[in-house]
Amino acid sequence: MPGPGDVLELIRDRGPLTRGDVLDMTGLSRMTVSTRIDALLDAGLIVEKGIERVTGGRPSKRLEFNTSHAAVVAASVDTTHTTVALTDLAGRVLAEERVDVAVADGPDHTLNALAERAKALLTSTPGVERVAAIGISVPGPVDPDTGRPSQPPIMPGWDAYPIAEHLGDALGVPVLVANDADAAALGEQRVAHPGSRSLCFIKVSSGIGTGIVIGGQVYRGTDGGAGDIGHVKIAGYDDLVCQCGAHGCLAAVASGRAVATALTALGKPAASGTDVGAYLAAGDTDAARLTQEAGRVIGEVVATMVSLLNPAEVVLGGRMASAPLLTGVRETLYPRSLPRATRHLTVSLSTLGAQAATVGLAALVVDREYSAAAVDAVLSR
Ligand SMILES: [Zn+2]
Incomplete structure (x- = not known):
């Protein structure tokens, strides 16, 4: 029989709902629904909001997930810096700070720095009484x-x-660790594309990574390597050495670092995807041309993903996300895919930008800490 945790999951997924909605959707008795909902209200997990007056009927309150029940610490470790944010349970950012530690500084240094900053944020942000968990994403x-x-x-x-x-x-507090592109993919799906259940997020920064959402959940693969397209070998580029040590990887050909190297050779110094992003933002024509070329190569690999998964959305994010990148990806993706695989496909730029991973981490934390099983375990104590 569905427990209070199941009722909460229903309200989280489909809410706001009236008590009548919960009755209809669960098939539970009126008495049981009432007990479940009272338990959730007492625990502060849901709130009653607004009164909807139906003509001739009696007013009914709507039940919503209490997104202020606790806060989430969301830390996104990137190649050049780390972002530490405090969010509510809907992923709304309450406070955010950038910490200048790079992933290459090693785990001890990076994690100590972000833990310090998280503690400072928790002290300085008013109204935060409880932390559900810390979610951390790594590249x-x-x-x-x-x-x-x-x-x-x-x-x-x-x-x-x-x-x-x-x-x-x-x-x-509990800790959840995720891949950065996985977190960003979920953030984009839940907030920017809630109507689409399947989405591929292509992160193009200094490296290239992909997050895959299928049926509203992140697909990680057996070893967590699903979507790691940056090291797919591209024919004809054997002379290019990748950071991973192999030759001809997609990242060696088309990442921000690869474009930065090409720009530097043209007398425009750049070392990272962030540097290339700055040239793109300034309207540099060489950066635009090289980024579009990189997009074409990325589009070839994405065409395979699209044929394999038939997603509703391909979202391009990371420092290189730009009109030239989008144009380049479209130039090769469509001709190399069957019309059936792209008929309902939207290829777009990220709308959440750097906050996609933060929002996704909050969603991952909520999915785990407020799952039916977790909630039932807490309420039965
Ligand atoms: Zn590689």
């Missing part, structure tokens, strides 16, 4: 079983590092 694959980085190509010292234990000790 590399995460093993779904252990929650530890799994042979990340661009994260020296992080392989199998116990991130959750380290942060859990420092902050005293």
Whole structure:
């Protein structure tokens, strides 16, 4: 029989709902629905809002997930810096700070710095009484079983590092570890494209990564490597060495770092995707041309993804997300895919930008900490 946790999940997914809606959707008795809802109200997990007056009927209150029940600490570790944010349970950012630690600084230094900043944010942000968990995203694959980085190509010292234990000790709350593109994909799907259940998020910054959402949930793959397209080998580029040590990887050909190298050769110094992004924002024509060319190569690989998964959305994000990148991807993606696979496909630029991972981390935390099983366990104590 559905417990209070199941009723909460229903309200989270489909709410706001009236008591009558819950009755109809669960098939539970009126008495049981009443008990379940009272338990959720008492625990502060849901709130009653607004009164909807139906002509001739009696007024009915609507039940909503209490997105202020607790806060989430969302930390996005990027190649050049880390963002620490405090959000509510809907992923709305309450406070946010950038910490100048890079992933190459190693796990100890990076995690200590972000734990300090998280503590400072929690103290300085009014109205935060409880923390549901800390969600942290990293720019590399995460093993779904252990929650530890799994042979990340661009994260020296992080392989199998116990991130959750380290942060859990420092902050005293549960920790969730995710791949950055996975988190961003979920953020885009839940907030920017809630009507689409399947989405591929292509992050093009200094490296290239992909997050895949299928049926509203992140698909990680057996070893957390699903969507790691940056190291797919591209024919004809054997002379280019990738950061991972192999030759001819997509990232060696078309990432922000690759475009930065090409720009530098033209006398326009650049070292990272962030640098290229700055040239693009300034309207530099060489940066635009090289980014569009990179987009064409990326589009070839994305065409395979689209044929395989038939998603509703392909969203381009990261520092290189720009009109030239979008044009380049479309130029090769459509001709190389069957019309059936692209008939309902939308290819667009990220609307959440740098906040996509933050919003996605909040969603991942809520999905885990407020799952039916987790809620039932807490309420039965
Ligand atoms: Zn590689």
